[in-house]
Amino acid sequence: MCLAVPGQILSIQDDTLRTATVSFGGVTKSVSLALVPEAEVGDYVIVHVGFAISKLDEEAACRTLQTYAELAASSSPEDVDG
Numbered sequence: 288m289c290l291a292v293p294g295q296i297l298s299i300q301d302d303t304l305r306t307a308t309v310s311f312g313g314v315t316k317s318v319s320l321a322l323v324p325e326a327e328v329g330d331y332v333i334v335h336v337g338f339a340i341s342k343l344d345e346e347a348a349c350r351t352l353q354t355y356a357e358l359a360a361s362s363s364p365e366d367v368d369g
Contacts, residue, residue, distance in 0.1 A: 291335040292355075293348040294318070296328050309334060312352060 294309035294316070304319040309332065316334075320326050323339045331348035332339035343351075 289335060291333045291340060293331050293343050293351050294334055295348070296320075296326060296330050296332060296339075299326075299328060307339070309339070312356075 292311055294311040297308045297310050297315065299305065299307045299320065304321050305324065307318050307320050307326070308315050309318045311334075317337075318332070318334050319338045320332070321338065323332055323342055326332055326339060326342055331343040331345055333341045333343050
């Protein structure tokens with residue numbers, strides 16, 4: 288199974304991979320925007336294995352992040368450990 292996560296672009300460095308700092312609910316990671324050249328600071332992107340693979344509108348991103356938060360809140364440690 289693959290998991291792609293929405294995040295918001297905080298800054299963009301104009302390097303070979305067009306690297307961006309992306310926030311995932313407060314956790315920031317470096318992400319390549321090479322596959323989404325139209326992405327700008329403030330946009331939400333779907334990220335998979337370090338690459339933004341598409342843009343996502345803010346409403347859809349917020350719905351997805353809310354769903355993730357609800358799932359995390361409803362799971363117990365036993366659910367995570369198996």
